[in-house]
Amino acid sequence: MTSYQNILPFQSEQLAHAHIIQSDAEALEIAHNLAEQFKAGAVQRDAERILPFEEIEAYSQSGLWAITVPKQYGGAEVSSYTVAQVIALMSGVDGSIGQIPQNHFYGLEILRNSGTKQQKQKLYAEVLKGARFGNALAEFKTKTAAQRQTxxxxxxxxxxxxxxxxxxxxxxxxxxxxxxxxxxxxxxxxxxxxxxxxxxxxxxxxxxxxxxxxxxxxxxxxxxxxxxxxxxxFDIAYSEPTISGPFAQLLHASIETGIARAAFEETLKRVRQARPWIDSGVDQATDDPLTKFELGRIVADVRASEVLLKQAARSIDAARPAPTAENVAKASLDVAKVRAHSTETALKASSKLVELAGSRGSQREDGLDRFWRNARVHTLHDASRWKYYFIANHILNGVLPPRRGTL
Structure with missing residues (x-):
């Protein structure tokens, strides 16, 4: 256990000048290139718990941490779907790197909703220079997760x-x-x-x-x-209709969807290298009918999560200009659908990866278990069973879901 005090001195004028992204297309291109770079060392970082300081510095200097800054303050103000795709890409190569900026974007969203013009000018300018925001939201010693003592x-x-x-x-x-x-x-x-x-x-x-x-x-x-x-x-982000809650949850869904897609892609590679089951009567695992059955089920679920993610992002952006109780509720429910689905899909796809890879898939040096471990730990943020409850309660009884960041 290590304590850190002032290991990263910060003054606004000391920040390096990060690249400023101009469009959604540029953001996605940079994200694809960086994700390829971050693949290197991902297994070792996980196995040895090597904190990715260099990778995170490259990530923020690329301009990707500033892509939600509004245009009037010098940012690209990309769509929620672009943000979701960036997070999913990073989560697929390294679940930790995918999650690290989640609360950075959440903090920027709270600032957009609740900050003064002067606060926005100051903090957005820092982010455009490469500043990174962490978070200190949850508390461990309170009786319930909703209580705050700080x-x-x-x-x-x-x-x-x-x-x-x-x-x-x-x-x-x-x-x-x-x-x-x-x-x-x-x-x-x-x-x-x-x-x-x-x-x-x-x-x-x-x-x-x-x-x-x-x-x-x-x-x-x-x-x-x-x-x-x-x-x-902070209160007004939830006492009034805003997209703060659904946007926060969209980022969580992006992490899981990215893990699910990457686990499936890795499964395809491993199946091509695996031996067929002895009872299959075929010479290659790619011809094993039950393996193909499982792969078909997985890719259908992964694709469904991706479609639900896109739909949820579009609902958020539709509500953003003029949020109301109704359109925020729709966004929340659409996000709840992808959160519930992506939870189950990420867990299933990452488990099937090891199963279909066979005994070779259990070797520590390959680190295939990291997909399931990352998915399992991340999905503990929220219980999918409650998302199903809120979805059903709206369908059956017309009850709008609660406004909070954990729906």
Missing amino acids: AIRKTDQGYVINGEKFYCTGSLFAHRIPTLVVDEQDQQFLAFVPRNSEGLTLIDDWSGFGQRTTGSGTVKFNNVQVLAEDVVP
Whole structure:
């Protein structure tokens, strides 16, 4: 377990000038090229838990971490589907790298909904230069997952934060750590805390058996000072109709869909190398009828998740210009469908990979188990059974789903 304090000093003027992407097409081209680069070493990074500092630096310097910045602030403002495709591509080559920017994009979405013009100008400009946002949202020691104890208090200089967070994905790689806090009136805020702030400690104590290099450990705040200009209201992202919740969930679905697609593609390679089952009566595994049956089922599910992902992204973008209770609910339900489906598909495709590869698929040096481990750990973010419940409750009873980032 390692503690990190000020290992990545941050001042806006110290940031390198990242490439600025201009269009959806450019974003996808860069993402494809980077994904190919990140394939190298993916098995070793997972096996030895080598944190991908160099890869994440290349990722943000490519401009991909700024693709949701609105055009009026100098960004490409790509579609939600483009963001989803980028996350899926990265997740397919390395599930951890795919997840690390998830809360970065979520923080930018909260900023878009709740920040002032001045806050947007400041923080968007940093991101366009290459700044990365992590997260300190979840808490490990509260009675329920919805409770928050990390407190923010007003001072003469701004605010001070005290508390502790866990599952802080991406924070080890971040320049700022968006932190969910509550004040004396139980109002929630998102504080964009510089990671070199005095009193802030990051602890690399994430021990999950999957998503091993996401840096999802503990962040502690001991009288951490934060400027008022870095604190954004959080409550209104859910008390009013916004796409913050469905957009956050779309990114989770993208991670699972990307893992599922990559697991299937790897299965095709392994089947071509495998021996047929003794009872199949054929000379090659590619002619084994039951193997082909299983492959057909998997590719149908993978493709269905991809189509549902695209549909959900389009619903989000349709609601974005003028969100209402109805169109946000539609987006939430469409995202719930892909989240539920992609959960099951990623788990099945990654399990079938090892099964159809045969005994050779269990060899540690190949690391084929990483697809299932990554899928299993990531899908624990939300229970698919509750997504099915909200979908059915709307169909049967017309009840709109709740507004939150975990639907």
